[in-house]
Amino acid sequence: MKVELLYAVLTLSGGLFSLGLLGLLLRRNLLLAFLAIELMLNAANLNFLAFSRYHNEPTGAIFVLFGICLAAVEAVIGLGLVVRLFRAHEDLGFTKLTALRW
Amino acid sequence: MNNYMGILSAGWLIIGGALVLIAGTFQKVRRRIPELSIAIGGGATLLNGLLAWFYPLPKSGFFGMVWGGGIYSFLAAGVMLAITVGLSFLWRSHREGGYRGWEAFPLTLFIGAALSTLPASNHLLLSVVALETVSLGAYVLTGLSWENRYAPEAAVKYFLLGAVGFAFLLLGISYLYGLTGTLYLHHLWPMRWTAWHGNSLFALAMVLIAIGILFKLSIFPFHWWAPDVYGGATPSSAGLVVALGKLNAAFLAGVFLHYIHIPSDWLMGLASIAAISSLYGNLGALGQTSIQRMLGYSSIAHGSYILLGLVSGPEGRLQAWGYTLVYALTSTLTFGLLSLRAEPMEYKSLRGLGYNQPGYALAVAICLASLSGMPPLIGFFAKYGIFTAAFRAGYWLPSIVALIGALIGYFYYWRPIAWMYQAGEEIPIRMPALALSTGVLVGLGLLPMALWGWLDYLYGLAGLFLPRP
Amino acid sequence: MFVVVLTIVSLSVCGALALIGGALAVTLRDPIYAVLALVKAMLGLAGIYFLLGAEYVGAIQVIVYAGAILVTFLFVVMLVNLSPEDIPPFPRGIALYGNLILAVAWLLLLSTALSAILEIPAPEQVLLHVEPLPYLYGTLPPLGKALFTAYAFPFELLSVTLLIGIVGASLLVQKRPSS
Numbered sequence: 081m082k083v084e085l086l087y088a089v090l091t092l093s094g095g096l097f098s099l100g101l102l103g104l105l106l107r108r109n110l111l112l113a114f115l116a117i118e119l120m121l122n123a124a125n126l127n128f129l130a131f132s133r134y135h136n137e138p139t140g141a142i143f144v145l146f147g148i149c150l151a152a153v154e155a156v157i158g159l160g161l162v163v164r165l166f167r168a169h170e171d172l173g174f175t176k177l178t179a180l181r182w
Numbered sequence: 183m184n185n186y187m188g189i190l191s192a193g194w195l196i197i198g199g200a201l202v203l204i205a206g207t208f209q210k211v212r213r214r215i216p217e218l219s220i221a222i223g224g225g226a227t228l229l230n231g232l233l234a235w236f237y238p239l240p241k242s243g244f245f246g247m248v249w250g251g252g253i254y255s256f257l258a259a260g261v262m263l264a265i266t267v268g269l270s271f272l273w274r275s276h277r278e279g280g281y282r283g284w285e286a287f288p289l290t291l292f293i294g295a296a297l298s299t300l301p302a303s304n305h306l307l308l309s310v311v312a313l314e315t316v317s318l319g320a321y322v323l324t325g326l327s328w329e330n331r332y333a334p335e336a337a338v339k340y341f342l343l344g345a346v347g348f349a350f351l352l353l354g355i356s357y358l359y360g361l362t363g364t365l366y367l368h369h370l371w372p373m374r375w376t377a378w379h380g381n382s383l384f385a386l387a388m389v390l391i392a393i394g395i396l397f398k399l400s401i402f403p404f405h406w407w408a409p410d411v412y413g414g415a416t417p418s419s420a421g422l423v424v425a426l427g428k429l430n431a432a433f434l435a436g437v438f439l440h441y442i443h444i445p446s447d448w449l450m451g452l453a454s455i456a457a458i459s460s461l462y463g464n465l466g467a468l469g470q471t472s473i474q475r476m477l478g479y480s481s482i483a484h485g486s487y488i489l490l491g492l493v494s495g496p497e498g499r500l501q502a503w504g505y506t507l508v509y510a511l512t513s514t515l516t517f518g519l520l521s522l523r524a525e526p527m528e529y530k531s532l533r534g535l536g537y538n539q540p541g542y543a544l545a546v547a548i549c550l551a552s553l554s555g556m557p558p559l560i561g562f563f564a565k566y567g568i569f570t571a572a573f574r575a576g577y578w579l580p581s582i583v584a585l586i587g588a589l590i591g592y593f594y595y596w597r598p599i600a601w602m603y604q605a606g607e608e609i610p611i612r613m614p615a616l617a618l619s620t621g622v623l624v625g626l627g628l629l630p631m632a633l634w635g636w637l638d639y640l641y642g643l644a645g646l647f648l649p650r651p
Numbered sequence: 652m653f654v655v656v657l658t659i660v661s662l663s664v665c666g667a668l669a670l671i672g673g674a675l676a677v678t679l680r681d682p683i684y685a686v687l688a689l690v691k692a693m694l695g696l697a698g699i700y701f702l703l704g705a706e707y708v709g710a711i712q713v714i715v716y717a718g719a720i721l722v723t724f725l726f727v728v729m730l731v732n733l734s735p736e737d738i739p740p741f742p743r744g745i746a747l748y749g750n751l752i753l754a755v756a757w758l759l760l761l762s763t764a765l766s767a768i769l770e771i772p773a774p775e776q777v778l779l780h781v782e783p784l785p786y787l788y789g790t791l792p793p794l795g796k797a798l799f800t801a802y803a804f805p806f807e808l809l810s811v812t813l814l815i816g817i818v819g820a821s822l823l824v825q826k827r828p829s830s
Contacts, residue, residue, distance in 0.1 A: 085662075087765065087766070088662070088666075089662075089666075089699065089703070090360075090765050091762055091765060092666045092669065092670065092699075094758060094761040094762055094765060095670055095673075095758065096669060096670065096673050096692075097349075097353060097761070098754050098755075098757055098758040098761070099670070099673040099674055099676075099677055099754075100349070100673070100677070101754055101757065102677060102750060102751070102754040103676070103677025103678075104346065105750040105753070105754070106677070106741055106742065106747070106750055107677065107738075108738075108742070109682075109733075109738050110338060110342070111682060111724070111727065111728060111731075111733060112677075112682060112685060112738065113342060114342070114345070115676055115677070115685060115686065115689055115724065116676070116677055117342070117345045117346060117349055118689065118720070118721075119673050119676060119677070119689065119692065120346070120349035120353070121348075121349050121352065122692070122693070122696055122716075123349075123353065124349060124352035124353040124355075124356050125352075125356075125696075126696060126699065126700075127353065127356035127357065127360065128356045128359060129699075129700055129703055129705055129708060129789075130360075130703065131356065131359050131360035131363075132359075132705070132788050132789070133703045133704060133705070133788065133789070134360065135360075135363040135788075136788050137363055137364075137788055138788045138789070138793045138794055138797050139307070139359065139363075139364065139365055139797075140356075140359055140788075141705050141707075141708050141788055141789050141794055142307065142794060142797055142798060142802055143307055143310075143356075143359070143365070144700075144705075144708050145708060145711060145794075145798075146307060146310070146311060146805065146809060147352065148711055148712065148715050148716060149715075149809055149812070149813070150310075150311065150314050150809075150812065151716070151720065152715060152719065152720050152813075152816075153314075153318055153812050153813055153815065153816035154314070154318065154345060154348075155720045155723060155724070156723070156816040156817075156819070156820050157318050157321055157322060157341065157815075157816055157819050157820065157823070158341055158345070159723060159724070159727045159820075160322075160819060160820040160822075160823035160824050161321065161325060161334065161337055161338050161341055161823060162338075162727055162731065163727065163730065163731070163823065163824050164325055164334045164337070164823045164824065165334045165335065165338055166730075166731045167824075167826075167827060168328075168331065168334045168827075169334075169335075189804060192808070196807075196811055199814075200814075203814075203818070244803065244804045245800055245801045245803065245804075246801075247801065247802070247803075247804045247805065248804055282825070283822055283825065285818045285821060285822045286822060288818060289815060289818045289819060289822065292811050292814060292815050292818070293815070295808075295811055296808060296811060296812070299808060305805070307802065307805050308804065308805045308808065311805050311808050311809055311812060312808060314812065315808065315811060315812040315815055318812065318815055318816065318819065319815050319819065321819075322815075322818075322819035322822055322823060325823065326822065328827055381767050382763065382764040382766075382767040383764055383765065383767040384767075385764065386761070386764040386765075
């Protein structure tokens with residue numbers, strides 16, 4: 081794989097990570113912040129795959145498979161927490177989470 | 183060729199946890215689940231202790247993926263001891279809560295399986311899987327309580343920041359993989375790292391990994407969540423949550439610092455961050471009125487001592503791991519003991535406890551004194567080891583600043599003790615209680631020296647003191 | 652030559668899809684549209700995975716990420732009745748521009764650091780063992796072989812992670828005790 085192509089893919093993943101970070105900073109809602117985190121995890125996955133192609137070695141591809149699985153479990157726990165918080169407060173805004181001084 | 187010692191502990195806990203999970207589906211057996219889980223956790227402690235005793239030389243196994251025996255079994259035994267203690271405190275609150283949420287017991291056993299694998303891992307993929315498994319379990323344990331209305335919020339906050347930290351860590355590891363083309367730690371060890379020290383991609387990878395780990399360890403720029411999360415967590419499992427977070431971060435950071443050659447001025451920077459963090463955590467804890475929140479702030483300070491040890495060379499990493507095990511055990515005990523009372527964890531509610539329930543108050547006092555680092559207690563030896571290693575590594579200024587922070591710590595840890603022995607009415611001080619407390623203080627202080635010597639011996643056998651090629 | 656141009660064009664299209672999807676996911680007010688935009692980003696990423704030669708990973712990306720995780724998101728959005736009116740608007744003024752400047756600065760820093768990849772030392776200069784593979788990395792045979800030999804233990808541990816997810820979710824979504 082050409083290094084220039086690798087650079088292009090890495091820049092794309094950097095852009096996705098930055099978008100996720102921006103969303104996390106700007107979105108004042110739990111679910112949407114969580115959506116931004118998914119974007120950040122995907123940026124890391126894209127990096128792994130690009131480097132795996134570059135080295136022609138399967139570790140990165142396997143890491144992506146594991147990463148997808150971990151993200152799935154994370155989504156389950158996160159959404160479970162969202163439901164729990166909803167049951168406790170009926171409201172999911174960051175701004176309303178005043179009890180612990182966000 | 184294939185050595186199964188490394189997965190013995192994890193296998194025991196996974197099978198045991200699955201058994202508990204199956205047993206819990208039967209209504210009649212459900213009452214016995216805590217006892218069963220504690221037996222399995224205690225069995226894992228014993229198993230790992232025996233492995234460490236009989237196989238002091240660690241062996242690589244399972245396609246070179248995981249280490250077993252020696253230091254790794256020792257660390258797993260320490261981890262499982264803290265987790266078993268945490269389980270026994272869950273038991274009490276569980277019985278009072280009418281056996282709802284029994285799933286927390288198998289969950290904790292599964293966390294133990296992952297956490298005892300983390301230090302023994304020989305591949306960053308396994309480390310990441312173990313780390314994330316422990317973190318996910320900790321998020322759940324944080325938010326369990328219905329009585330404490332802050333618990334779900336604390337769990338959500340912990341989850342969001344933990345997930346962000348994990349994303350940073352993953353991105354950093356991806357750049358590391360790009361540089362090296364391998365994630366096997368024994369491949370990373372002999373690399374010529376100095377060739378990369380000027381490379382900006384290496385710097386980026388290290389900074390991202392550091393951000394991820396400092397988030398987990400709650401060190402200065404990424405610390406602000408710790409008082410809220412630990413202060414708002416479900417009281418009966420808060421000690422476990424604190425212990426899991428610190429163990430997780432300390433083991434992973436130790437692995438990175440051992441296998442990757444990091445420029446010494448960066449290590450100095452990390453030591454300075456640790457010093458700032460120690461001051462911040464200790465000063466923040468000074469003004470609190472709730473014990474749980476105070477312990478939350480002080481966990482920032484304890485994280486800073488751990489970091490200070492981790493950056494101080496092989497000797498310091500050994501001390502930092504020992505400190506983390508001691509801190510995990512003591513904080514689980516402290517939070518657990520405090521959660522046994524129905525009253526909120528305010529200083530005021532402790533008034534006169536030393537006279538009404540002298541034995542209980544003494545136990546709490548000993549735990550707090552050990553956390554503060556009182557000389558005859560195990561907490562003192564742990565802190566002493568960290569600071570000696572840091573001084574020996576040449577981090578004079580950060581060590582002195584962190585030491586000042588630790589001295590501030592004496593004040594706020596003694597405040598709840600003072601409240602406990604502050605009588606509303608005049609009750610004379612009972613001599614037997616004092617004698618007993620002195621006895622236990624000295625007894626606990628004598629034991630750790632043997633344990634420390636053993637840890638040192640196993641650490642050396644595993645080749646973790648070896649100089650870089 | 653034609654194949655190279657085709658690859659570059661398809662990569663650009665997929666990359667643009669991923670970026671636009673991501674940008675929409677973090678800006679749209681309606682949470683359902685935001686989740687759907689993220690599905691679009693995931694599909695774009697899956698396309699890139701295919702083009703990088705990892706067909707299996709690309710398929711998993713579509714099935715698990717776009718198909719399972721984000722659908723669960725949609726379910727939860729509907730379960731908690733999250734409507735666009737519940738979403739607070741973006742902060743204005745210093746909070747907005749400060750964060751934007753922060754993100755752009757971060758991106759610039761990242762791409763500067765990444766340009767070091769162009770003069771990365773060749774692996775044989777820094778690695779002690781280089782074992783080149785006789786096959787392409789992303790196809791199913793090397794992945795399957797690695798997954799069930801060298802990576803067997805992490806794979807088993809991952810099942811524990813999934814179990815923690817199941818047990819944890821069942822703990823979290825219990826009803827509040829009536830007493």
